[in-house]
Amino acid sequence: MFSVDRSLPSPLPVQIAAGMRGLVSTGQLSAGDTVASTRELARQLGVSRGTVVSAYDQLLSEGFLLATQGAPTRIHPDLARAGSPGPAAHAPRPRGRAGRVVSLKPSSGHAGTIRPAAWRRAWREAAAEPAARVDKAGQPELRTAIASHLLLARGLAVDAGDVVVTGGSREGLLLILMSLGRSLRVGVEDPGHPGLRRVIPVAGHTPVTCRTDAGGLVVSALPADLDALLVTPSHLYPLGGSMPAPRRAELLDWAARTGCVLIEDDFNTELRYRVSPQPTLATLASEARVLTLGTFSTLLSTQLSAGYVVAGQAMAATLRGTREVLGMPVSPVTQRAIANLLDGGYVRRNTRAVHSRLARRREVLGDAICPALEALGATAIEKDASTGVDLAVRFPMPAAEERVVDWLAGRGIECGRIGASESGGLIMSFAHLDDDDFERVHRAFASVSTHRS
The missing domain is CATH 3.40.640.10 (Type I PLP-dependent aspartate aminotransferase-like (Major domain))
Known part of the structure; x- marks a missing residue:
């Protein structure tokens, strides 16, 4: 019902968790439905069972799945009372994971924090x-x-x-x-x-x-x-x-x-x-x-x-x-x-892991996101001096800047402003996003390059 792609920057467990959420948001699975066992899903996707276990652990911690001793794992019944979306011919445009807006405003957090x-x-x-x-x-x-x-x-x-x-x-x-x-x-x-x-x-x-x-x-x-x-x-x-x-x-x-x-x-x-x-x-x-x-x-x-x-x-x-x-x-x-x-020593090990993750994100910014911003009318893109995963984006006129803000908003993404005015440029921070949100932003910008080509 969904697939994973090893060429994507996000880890396989993140892709699997996102795939399971997608099955519910499109109505293919409903609250209370039994999900495949970790062994069966691993066989279907062609990945290790440990990879699926990691994804299920994440979904269990979110309250998305429910596991009880002696019973199969299932979609948490409370999702029905929370108003899980079902299939609709004219569903609203997604606004980030679980209905959230993905924010590119500067944040003190970092992706890859404690598991x-x-x-x-x-x-x-x-x-x-x-x-x-x-x-x-x-x-x-x-x-x-x-x-x-x-x-x-x-x-x-x-x-x-x-x-x-x-x-x-x-x-x-x-x-x-x-x-x-x-x-x-x-x-x-x-x-x-x-x-x-x-x-x-x-x-x-x-x-x-x-x-x-x-x-x-x-x-x-x-x-x-x-x-x-x-x-x-x-x-x-x-x-x-x-x-x-x-x-x-x-x-x-x-x-x-x-x-x-x-x-x-x-x-x-x-x-x-x-x-x-x-x-x-x-x-x-x-x-x-x-x-x-x-x-x-x-x-x-x-x-x-x-x-x-x-x-x-x-x-x-x-x-x-x-x-x-x-x-x-x-x-x-x-x-x-x-x-x-x-x-x-967990914090020191985690710091090294975050540095590796940010290095991969720098590559995505250079290969896909910066070219897309230029295609959208940006005239200057300044990169973060330290990790290279924050961008200051400037435009020739306020109207061009507002078009990009509106384009992002239509895809459930918001960004920050440089200064108090609406023409000082945009600040986009990618360090604090988790892998799921970063992949969502990546796909949005990648669609610009695909459309233009």
Whole structure:
């Protein structure tokens, strides 16, 4: 009822899972129907049984399939109550997997993050450990694992006592801002990644836009009255380049002179750079106050709300005091599971796998997606300086840009804008897509080349 193709960039288990979803969306299978055994489907498709088992494990974890002991595997009956689509003569155009729009907007996550089986194993091991006292600053084993990881991955030597566990990067920034004081003026990059800047007014502070160029923040143009400055030197918006070493030194000197606290958002760094990225600002700082903001959504899962803040000894004590009042947002079992993944080398192995996956995506961008964009009217395509899987796409006039936005929207795909205007160009990020969504985007662009030829 469907086939797989070894020449496609997406792995066979991903293709099989997509094929099973397609059978339901077209009405060939319905909620409650029995599906082929893993052995039978492997025979039909000409693949190994382990490949089908991996696909079924994914569908089981999604709640798409239901398996009960002593009974055949079947399409989950609850899909009928969720309104699974049946066959229709005039069905609406698909909008991504399971009805979702596929977003090419920049994201802190990466395709190839933790597999469900690895997470379940780490969780079981963590849950089996004896219950320990809850440390509001984070369980000691996780803070120690984070310190070891930062030393290996970022060359940042910190004491575990200077690490505070948070409920993700946004909660981490909120914790920092609440600890620094009231009614602060907080600088943000312009243009810059929009994710964290919305936290600043929620905390009762005033965001102040600060000009950037190709090398990041323009230090000579920074306001002298900033209390804090949120900066992403290892991921310059929109294409993820890195702030040059002289600019970093200039920024640190400026912060030391003015007393401004630098909040370094270090997301995506380990996975983005094929060679070792530049060191963190905290590694280079001698007199400037630098707080490092990290998240596990990049390394492990976009659905995992857990992260950390690294601070100097004095500031870490203040953060721990605020954390004590707010409580700990991450359960001890989750923290121990993350620590197991860090200590067991899973994150390092996963990083190597992501680099290989991004290399394959670079080839697809060069062979199919960039030529398709040119055929659609793009006049300039700039590639991500690190992994080569983010694109800045510019057009000769706003009308041409809007035609591409509409063309993508008609295929269930959205992208980001460079700057606030509708004529500054489009930003398309392909690193965070899972294999299924990336293949969907690839097919959409490939249809341009097929149609034009």
